[in-house]
Amino acid sequence: MVSLDLLLNALAAGLLLGGFYAAVSLGISMAFGLLDIVNIAHPVFVILGSYAAYIMNARFGFDPILTGVLFTPVFYVLGVVLYRIYYASFERKGAESLRGLVFFFGVLFIVEVSLLLAFGVDYRMVEARYIGESIHIGPVGLAYRLLVPFVVGVMLTGALYWFLARTFYGRAVQAVAQDAFALRLMGANPFKVKSIAFGLAIATAALAGALLIMIGPVEPALNREYIGRVFAVAVLGGMGSISGTLVAALLLGVAESLTATFSGPSWSVAVSFAVLLLALAVRPAGLFGR
Amino acid sequence: MSGRAFAVAAVVVIAGGLLVAGLGLNQYYYFAAYVVLQYVVLATAWNILGGYTGYVNFGTPAFFALGAYTAVVLIKWLKAPLLAQLVAGAVVAGLLGLAIGYLTLRLRGVFFSIATLALTVVLQTMFVNWEYTGGARGISLARPATAPFYGSYVQFVFAVMVILAVLAVATAWCIERSWIGRGFAAIRDNEEAAECMGVPTLRLKLLATTVSGMLMGLAGAPFPFYITFVEPASVFDLNYAVNSLAMPMIGGTTTWVGPVIGAVLLGSAQQIATVTISSELNLLLVGVILVAFVILAPEGIVGLVRRLSRRDPA
Numbered sequence: 207m208v209s210l211d212l213l214l215n216a217l218a219a220g221l222l223l224g225g226f227y228a229a230v231s232l233g234i235s236m237a238f239g240l241l242d243i244v245n246i247a248h249p250v251f252v253i254l255g256s257y258a259a260y261i262m263n264a265r266f267g268f269d270p271i272l273t274g275v276l277f278t279p280v281f282y283v284l285g286v287v288l289y290r291i292y293y294a295s296f297e298r299k300g301a302e303s304l305r306g307l308v309f310f311f312g313v314l315f316i317v318e319v320s321l322l323l324a325f326g327v328d329y330r331m332v333e334a335r336y337i338g339e340s341i342h343i344g345p346v347g348l349a350y351r352l353l354v355p356f357v358v359g360v361m362l363t364g365a366l367y368w369f370l371a372r373t374f375y376g377r378a379v380q381a382v383a384q385d386a387f388a389l390r391l392m393g394a395n396p397f398k399v400k401s402i403a404f405g406l407a408i409a410t411a412a413l414a415g416a417l418l419i420m421i422g423p424v425e426p427a428l429n430r431e432y433i434g435r436v437f438a439v440a441v442l443g444g445m446g447s448i449s450g451t452l453v454a455a456l457l458l459g460v461a462e463s464l465t466a467t468f469s470g471p472s473w474s475v476a477v478s479f480a481v482l483l484l485a486l487a488v489r490p491a492g493l494f495g496r
Numbered sequence: 497m498s499g500r501a502f503a504v505a506a507v508v509v510i511a512g513g514l515l516v517a518g519l520g521l522n523q524y525y526y527f528a529a530y531v532v533l534q535y536v537v538l539a540t541a542w543n544i545l546g547g548y549t550g551y552v553n554f555g556t557p558a559f560f561a562l563g564a565y566t567a568v569v570l571i572k573w574l575k576a577p578l579l580a581q582l583v584a585g586a587v588v589a590g591l592l593g594l595a596i597g598y599l600t601l602r603l604r605g606v607f608f609s610i611a612t613l614a615l616t617v618v619l620q621t622m623f624v625n626w627e628y629t630g631g632a633r634g635i636s637l638a639r640p641a642t643a644p645f646y647g648s649y650v651q652f653v654f655a656v657m658v659i660l661a662v663l664a665v666a667t668a669w670c671i672e673r674s675w676i677g678r679g680f681a682a683i684r685d686n687e688e689a690a691e692c693m694g695v696p697t698l699r700l701k702l703l704a705t706t707v708s709g710m711l712m713g714l715a716g717a718p719f720p721f722y723i724t725f726v727e728p729a730s731v732f733d734l735n736y737a738v739n740s741l742a743m744p745m746i747g748g749t750t751t752w753v754g755p756v757i758g759a760v761l762l763g764s765a766q767q768i769a770t771v772t773i774s775s776e777l778n779l780l781l782v783g784v785i786l787v788a789f790v791i792l793a794p795e796g797i798v799g800l801v802r803r804l805s806r807r808d809p810a
Binding site: 322476 | 605780
């Protein structure tokens with residue numbers, strides 16, 4: 207017999223988790239969905255963001271969210287540099303897809319092992335006054351460690367949506383996704399637009415990483431679980447649609463939370479990959495495909 | 497290399513391997529050489545799909561682990577001998593290969609690669625939750641009390657791996673020399689054009705994924721008796737995916753020699769680095785070398801040698 211309270215709590219936790227998944231997946235939706243760059247290393251940059259939050263918290267007592275915001279420019283530069291290497295080595299030669307994928311796979315491995323060398327396999331976490339607390343609405347308890355990431359994740363989604371739809375550069379990014387050649391005819395430089403967009407995609411990882419370590423302890427190999435999640439969300443959301451990303455992330459969060467509550471948490475990792483396989487096999491255009 | 501020369505080389509390598517296995521050297525050498533040979537099999541298997549047809553597979557751990565776990569089930573259930581484990585491991589992993597072959601109908605390029613990665617995590621979750629094979633804690637297995645032919649069991653599995661490595665390379669060699677290899681290359685260069693020219697692309701892709709999967713399962717099947725302990729975290733290790741992809745990339749993906757060169761170089765370097773430096777640092781090295789090669793020398797060592805010999809015809 208399924209109790210109603212348990213179901214409601216699982217649903218609420220799933221929705222909150224989904225808001226956080228949106229934050230993690232936005233970078234992939236932009237890089238993979240809009241720019242056609244298969245940045246399989248995105249989750250490892252999220253982990254890098256978590257470690258930045260951990261260091262600033264352990265050394266100076268910084269709030270993780272504050273660290274996340276402070277580190278976005280650093281990650282932006284990192285993204286721009288990474289895109290320049292990628293462009294010079296692969297995109298310019300028209301050999302991007304498969305060798306580019308192998309390149310990012312190598313980058314993933316290098317960052318992960320570097321973190322492993324620097325911090326070991328121990329789980330790391332952050333401390334903040336609000337992390338252990340929660341509020342109750344009727345029978346449903348909302349933990350702050352999930353509620354704050356949800357709110358920040360939704361805000362980040364909104365900000366990115368506004369950027370892409372309303373600003374000059376945002377529209378340029380959408381244009382380069384549609385037709386880079388036409389953009390060039392209009393006198394704009396696709397390389398410049400793409401490096402800004404990719405920089406932003408990586409910059410979201412700084413904030414997403416801070417949210418990740420707030421939700422639970424982090425270790426370097428954790429990124430592998432998120433590879434499935436972010437690609438599942440990006441594909442299901444319709445490759446580059448920001449509002450689609452949010453809806454897909456919420457769906458995945460609820461599906462995982464229900465699975466964890468009713469079949470055990472060890473199964474919840476497989477949910478995202480099953481969703482991904484299913485989406486790829488049945489509807490590769492996603493729910494909100496262009 | 498002509499057919500006769502290749503056959504002679506294969507026989508020499510097998511005879512040499514069996515002889516070395518009988519020498520009774522320090523057991524550590526057999527342990528280390530086994531790992532290098534296992535990588536020869538994995539890299540060659542990966543290359544049959546990834547190098548020849550251009551479908552990048554991130555799911556090597558899934559096939560490897562399926563071979564290993566098939567052997568675990570056979571040992572626990574029937575106390576089956578190693579030969580039966582090898583055959584069963586190859587068959588089960590081959591069936592998985594056939595299944596992902598059908599995936600290529602809908603998924604091209606990067607989507608295929610991501611799907612293989614997804615498959616690995618799904619399979620790992622299943623084995624973590626399967627109590628019969630020990631779940632997440634893993635399972636300890638007892639080897640037979642005496643090893644056939646040799647003084648110790650490690651020497652015996654080393655000899656087996658020598659034969660498997662030659663078998664894998666010979667398979668790749670045969671494919672490369674036949675119309676099948678040319679069909680694979682046509683798929684790699686342009687799948688639509690190949691289909692239009694009458695190349696049976698689906699059948700060839702199914703063949704590639706099945707053979708590649710079988711060989712990976714074959715590499716995994718002796719693993720339980722080699723190490724006597726199997727757990728999901730160790731057989732589903734992402735290192736297998738990175739190594740089996742990095743080795744052909746470094747050696748060169750278009751010929752059978754490439755993966756062998758890559759596996760021997762990188763595999764031995766890792767074995768030495770694990771002992772002398774640390775196991776994490778040697779993984780970092782693999783990542784850096786992989787990225788360096790994919791940027792600077794995409795044709796691998798074989799391509800580099802070819803380019804140099806063309807420039808300098810002396």
